[in-house]
Amino acid sequence: MFGARDHVGAAHAVAPLMVATALAVSCSAPPPPPPKKPEPVANPVDAPVRRFSFTTADGKLITSAMLRGRMTIVSFVASYDAASQGQARFLKELATQHVPRINVLMLVLEPASHLPIVRAFSEALELPFFVALSDAATLAGAGPIPGMNRVPALALLDRNGREVWRHAGLVDRKTLSQEISRRDPQARRAPSPQATGAPD
Numbered sequence: 475m476f477g478a479r480d481h482v483g484a485a486h487a488v489a490p491l492m493v494a495t496a497l498a499v500s501c502s503a504p505p506p507p508p509p510k511k512p513e514p515v516a517n518p519v520d521a522p523v524r525r526f527s528f529t530t531a532d533g534k535l536i537t538s539a540m541l542r543g544r545m546t547i548v549s550f551v552a553s554y555d556a557a558s559q560g561q562a563r564f565l566k567e568l569a570t571q572h573v574p575r576i577n578v579l580m581l582v583l584e585p586a587s588h589l590p591i592v593r594a595f596s597e598a599l600e601l602p603f604f605v606a607l608s609d610a611a612t613l614a615g616a617g618p619i620p621g622m623n624r625v626p627a628l629a630l631l632d633r634n635g636r637e638v639w640r641h642a643g644l645v646d647r648k649t650l651s652q653e654i655s656r657r658d659p660q661a662r663r664a665p666s667p668q669a670t671g672a673p674d
Contacts, residue, residue, distance in 0.1 A: 512575035521636035524548075524629070526618035528581065528606035531593045536579060536604045538618075538635050545658050546577040546631040547650070550608070550622050553582055553595040557644045561626040564647045567605050572651055574660055580657050583613055583625055632657060 476559055528536040551558030562580065569578045582592045586607060596605040599627065615623035619637065622629060630639040630653060638657045645653075655661040 479613075486659050488651075512648075514540070521632070521638050522664045523635050524619050524631055524637050525635070528579075528609070530604050530606045531582075531589065531596050536606060541577045541579065541631070542635050543633055544575060544577045545654050546579065546635075547635060547654075548619060548629045548631065549578065550583055550612075550625055550627040551580055551603050552584060552625045553588065553591050555625050558626045561628070561644055561653060562595075562601060563604070564645065564650065566599065566601055567647045571647075572654065580605045581608045581612060582606070583623060585613075630654065630657065631658075 525538045527535060530536055547565065547568075549561060551561055553559075565578050565580065569576065580596075580601065580603060582588070582590065582595070582605065585609065589607060592605065592607055609615040612619070613623060615621050617623075618627050620638075622640070626641055626644055626647065627642045628650075629637050630638065632638050639653055641653075
């Protein structure tokens with residue numbers, strides 16, 4: 475017991491010195507740099523090629539190879555989320571109006587048991603593009619387009635399947651169209667929607 479009391483007393487004596495030393499170090503050390511925000515991929519040559527395959531709500535197979543040749547939006551949504559429903563409507567407008575034509579793949583981040591709900595979601599909104607349930611890896615953020623397990627979110631793939639831009643949150647049709655055109659070399663050679671008589 476005597477030794478234990480001695481140890482406690484020594485600890486009480488050393489504690490103020492340790493606190494003073496820690497305060498001195500914290501006052502003299504520079505603050506840590508703020509974390510860097512992830513930057514969108516700027517150079518398509520260095521951008522990662524995304525390879526994937528999913529089963530659509532109506533039982534068909536859709537693969538990344540089938541989408542090559544056009545700019546492609548991969549959208550991540552949930553059927554119960556209001557912002558996701560808004561994103562689906564913006565993408566519906568974009569898919570039917572954008573020049574040149576684009577692909578849209580909508581991945582619903584819900585378990586397989588929600589398939590009837592996903593079908594009803596797609597039919598109620600009359601979505602003219604591919605709608606599929608995500609796999610377990612995508613739900614965990616480790617799918618073929620990593621880190622995209624929030625809703626709504628989307629990734630933009632170029633004509634070779636490379637990811638050239640991504641965004642978390644709702645994006646309106648005009649902004650999406652601008653982002654596609656900025657990253658698509660063929661967009662400069664395509665006629666404008668006004669020139670073709672397409673609605674704005």
